[in-house]
Amino acid sequence: MPNDTTTTITRADGRSTDELRPVRITRGWLDSAEGSVLVEFGGTRVLCAASFTEGVPRWKKGSGEGWVTAEYAMLPRATSTRSDRESVKGRVGGRTHEISRLVGRSLRAVVDVKALGENTIVLDCDVLQADGGTRTAAITGAYVALADAVAWGQRSGLVRPSLVPAGTPVLTDSVSAVSVGIIDGVPMLDLPYEEDVRAETDMNVVVTGAGTFVEVQGTAEHAPFDRAELDALLDLAVAGNATLAALQRAALSAEPEGHR
Secondary structure, three states, X not given: OOOHHHHOOOOOXXXXXXXXXXXXXXXXXXXXXXXXXXXXXXXXXXXXXXEEEEOOOHHHOOOOOOEEEEEEEEOOOOOOOXXXXXXXXXXXXXXXHHHHHHHHHHHHOOEOHHHXXXXXXXXXXXXXXXXXXHHHHHHHHHHHHHHHHHHHHHHOOOOOOXXXXXXXXXXXXXXXXXXXXXXXXXXXXXXXXXXXXXXXXEEEEEEEOOOOEEEXXXXXXXXXXXXHHHHHHHHHHHHHHXXXXXXXXXXXXXXXXXXX
């Protein structure tokens, strides 16, 4: 973790360098989806909906394995100025493709596709409001929606694995993600937009509940970072993700709040 000098710095929103923004995970936000979550990281709000369907894509038929994938999108007024819908443009942007793939990879890292059986779960992650860290919020919320969709499939008798014993857990662990970065030479956790745009280094870190890494995306935006700074950023991310994993467990152990 960063030393005591850096952790005593107060940021514009009043947080310390190793503190997450207020995080809220609201389950059951949609009436129809097999799993749904509104996840909030400060001003960032992402709606994650999990759809469970029998069957798998043609290229997986007969494999005995299921499939989990994700799609990410941002509403036109998720930011301070309106952006055109990609459906109107007639093409999906590179950033949207990249984040969709990231969310899907992150979730599949904790799914036993053999235990899922030949079923498909699609996670739709729609950014309602963006204030930095939309992809990390999407991963964190999508895991909870995925867990609810898996539980729905099991209750409905649709999870019938042929390659593993009945009752084998579909989810091998939890997964969450958080952003970290270096601002004015100081490593910081969970960057809002105003920090993200001026970060010397920007990083997104995906971690399992056991503390193992799924993906690390790091870029020196304005100045190269050294090994000590990298270690400090990863320490911040692991600690932040441990807190997120605890919040995910608490959300899944409580009754769904719904959209009240």
